[in-house]
Amino acid sequence: MNEELSLLPARLSAHLGLTLVALFVGVLVSVPLGVLVSRVRRLEAPVLGAASVAQTVPSLALLAFMVPALAALGVRSIGFLPALIGLSIYSVLPILRNTAAGLSGIEPALIEAAQGVGMTPRERLFRVELPLAAPVIVAGIRTSAVWTVGTATLSTPVGAQSLGDYIFGGLQTRNHAAVLVGCLASAALALALDGLVRVIEIGLRRRGRGVLGIGLGGLVALAALAVAPVVRGLGRAGDAPVVIGAKTFTEQYILSRILAGRVSARTGLQTETLDSLGSTVAFDALRTGQMDAYVDYTGTIWATVMKRGEVPSDRKEVLREVTRYLKDEHGIVVACSLGFENTYAIAMRRADAERLGIRRLGDLAAHARSMSVGGDYEIFLRPEWRAIETGYGLRFREQRSMDPSLLYEAARGGGVDAITAFSTDARIVSYDLVVLEDDRRVIPPYDAVVLVSARAARDRPQVVEALRGLEGAIDADAMRRMNVAVDEKKETPAKVAERFSSERR
Numbered sequence: 001m002n003e004e005l006s007l008l009p010a011r012l013s014a015h016l017g018l019t020l021v022a023l024f025v026g027v028l029v030s031v032p033l034g035v036l037v038s039r040v041r042r043l044e045a046p047v048l049g050a051a052s053v054a055q056t057v058p059s060l061a062l063l064a065f066m067v068p069a070l071a072a073l074g075v076r077s078i079g080f081l082p083a084l085i086g087l088s089i090y091s092v093l094p095i096l097r098n099t100a101a102g103l104s105g106i107e108p109a110l111i112e113a114a115q116g117v118g119m120t121p122r123e124r125l126f127r128v129e130l131p132l133a134a135p136v137i138v139a140g141i142r143t144s145a146v147w148t149v150g151t152a153t154l155s156t157p158v159g160a161q162s163l164g165d166y167i168f169g170g171l172q173t174r175n176h177a178a179v180l181v182g183c184l185a186s187a188a189l190a191l192a193l194d195g196l197v198r199v200i201e202i203g204l205r206r207r208g209r210g211v212l213g214i215g216l217g218g219l220v221a222l223a224a225l226a227v228a229p230v231v232r233g234l235g236r237a238g239d240a241p242v243v244i245g246a247k248t249f250t251e252q253y254i255l256s257r258i259l260a261g262r263v264s265a266r267t268g269l270q271t272e273t274l275d276s277l278g279s280t281v282a283f284d285a286l287r288t289g290q291m292d293a294y295v296d297y298t299g300t301i302w303a304t305v306m307k308r309g310e311v312p313s314d315r316k317e318v319l320r321e322v323t324r325y326l327k328d329e330h331g332i333v334v335a336c337s338l339g340f341e342n343t344y345a346i347a348m349r350r351a352d353a354e355r356l357g358i359r360r361l362g363d364l365a366a367h368a369r370s371m372s373v374g375g376d377y378e379i380f381l382r383p384e385w386r387a388i389e390t391g392y393g394l395r396f397r398e399q400r401s402m403d404p405s406l407l408y409e410a411a412r413g414g415g416v417d418a419i420t421a422f423s424t425d426a427r428i429v430s431y432d433l434v435v436l437e438d439d440r441r442v443i444p445p446y447d448a449v450v451l452v453s454a455r456a457a458r459d460r461p462q463v464v465e466a467l468r469g470l471e472g473a474i475d476a477d478a479m480r481r482m483n484v485a486v487d488e489k490k491e492t493p494a495k496v497a498e499r500f501s502s503e504r505r
């Protein structure tokens with residue numbers, strides 16, 4: 001718990017910064033729009049309709065959509081900017097709707113009275129209408145503030161630091177303390193922000209300077225907490241840290257910290273890790289130079305980036321092809337192959353496999369129509385899955401996409417009959433699952449390789465040299481043991497990575 005709490009200030013500041021800026025943008029856009037649609041009634045339906053449509057898009061999808069959209073525009077596509085744009089869009093509807101409703105609900109007699117005393121439209125708006133509608137508008141801002149705090153936890157997969165780092169990382173590594181810290185901190189922040197906006201509204205309504213000062217002072221304090229890391233960063237202006245990425249599972253968290261430790265120890269450069277990135281987000285971030293290095297797998301590059309369907313029999317041939325393709329097409333350098341393969345596999349409960357006589361994927365075809373299969377968010381859309389279905393004629397009764405951290409529990413508990421597993425995952429052994437043999441070799445090899453961006457390779461060649469020292473350093477058993485240390489023994493990925501590095505010195 002102490003280690004989790006030590007990370008809280010940085011994550012809370014980042015989360016707060018995202019929320020406040022998004023809420024500010026939301027108010028800046030929504031209040032004028034609300035005034036406009038209250039004046040020009042024919043605009044009300046299309047404007048509110050557009051905001052409603054944006055609100056119906058699942059928040060995670062909205063944030064993820066920002067990544068390729070910004071990349072297409074040639075601007076930074078991971079981190080703060082895509083998260084900010086997504087959150088700002090998500091914050092609009094409650095404020096916009098309440099502004100329009102508040103202004104429309106003012107008694108016409110009051111408007112006529114204001115006109116009768118000679119007020120201009122501008123004076124009527126700022127001295128009569130907005131003050132009268134303020135309670136309704138503030139209610140919308142309070143709703144938006146709570147929504148934005150909650151939605152900001154979903155910024156982690158697009159590379160923005162937030163309290164979601166606790167939740168995503170904790171779910172993957174089954175670190176319930178981390179999940180609890182993230183949820184409680186997020187809830188406390190939402191309540192604090194909602195309360196401060198409420199205090200400001202009371203101060204304005206009662207014209208009480210003291211109450212208003214308390215509310216504004218609280219907001220200023222939160223803003224100061226949000227910008228403090230930025231100010232400290234400016235004070236340390238110099239070389240930017242080497243950014244090491246990680247996808248959304250335990251193994252990646254450990255490897256990113258091994259890479260970061262290696263680079264820091266061998267080059268003296270500062271490093272920073274970005275956790276829980278989607279596969280395409282991680283690769284695009286590396287391709288565009290927004291991230292410096294991460295570990296990917298040759299099969300993933302082969303199938304999803306190179307779009308290759310055939311599967312060579314030789315692992316080394318795939319590695320050579322992938323290395324050449326990445327260098328020629330994107331300037332990305334394969335610094336080394338770590339020495340183990342983490343392939344996609346189909347696993348099922350050992351008792352069921354033995355009862356049905358299933359040892360290979362070919363044996364599964366006769367039973368698949370009466371079985372359900374679970375997979376991570378990506379697999380059923382990936383070419384590897386289509387290759388498995390086509391190669392073995394598999395047609396399952398039901399397919400369920402779920403979080404990777406829940407897959408193995410679902411298989412053990414009977415929620416699904418088979419799952420797509422990672423071959424180095426410790427839970428295959430812990431939960432007494434059996435991996436079915438790919439007897440027709442339709443799944444490509446998945447050697448773990450360290451990729452370095454073209455920008456980092458050009459500007460910081462010492463990073464490539466440092467990472468080359470990890471060539472063949474980790475075999476499958478060693479990787480499985482490190483996964484067990486995190487998933488089963490509840491050690492942190494940082495601690496496991498540090499022990500690995502110290503044993504190699």
